């Protein structure tokens with residue numbers, strides 16, 4: 001289908017992640033498709049389509065696929081809060097994805113779970129973010145929280161809220177991950193199928209440890225606002 005003007009697609013999981021963007025955007029039209037509102041309009045001088053698709057890999061992949069099907073999206077930005085992995089990131093730091101991996105995809109045999117890319121395919125299981133978009137996201141993030149609070153690296157996605165120090169260490173050791181969340185790799189895999197460049201921008205709401213629930217409760221809204229600010233700066237940059 002892919003109707004109309006070229007737009008930048010912006011996708012989030014939760015309402016607090018879309019709130020600032022919708023409050024600043026000039027929305028011309030809202031289409032409700034599959035229970036998700038797709039808002040088209042202008043934000044920071046760019047034509048955009050914005051949607052909050054829901055939490056987890058299934059809903060975010062469905063949201064991405066509807067967006068790429070129905071609108072003329074030339075680049076897709078997924079943004080939202082995440083758990084920081086490893087020692088360097090702190091709560092409210094920003095992580096720009098270089099690649100995404102589904103940490104819960106693989107094989108379960110007698111010895112337990114083994115991560116593996118899909119069998120009988122050429123997939124590596126790693127989805128590479130567009131370098132130019134990642135650079136723009138990096139610059140925008142530095143503008144919001146400063147270079148000492150901005151990181152880039154692997155983001156690990158799975159259908160689990162991670163609140164475990166041992167598991168978060170495993171994500172670090174196995175994938176070299178910097179952040180963990182529940183959508184990025186799913187959206188990335190859909191974008192790859194559609195051949196649409198994508199970026200993932202994550203603000204750390206927690207450290208995916210024993211205090212993760214408390215941390216996301218207290219810091220989630222502020223972290224989500226930072227995501228919105230980074231996206232708007234990035235759109236300004238894309239205008240040039």
Ligand code: SAH
Nearest residue numbers: 013055081082083160161162181182183208
């Ligand atoms: N109030 C919500 C909280 C969901 S938290 C609820 O109870 O359902 C999960 C969302 O935040 C997901 O969109 C995920 O991408 C992100 N996230 C933040 N910290 C995370 C963590 N430690 N592990 C996994 N996902 C995390």
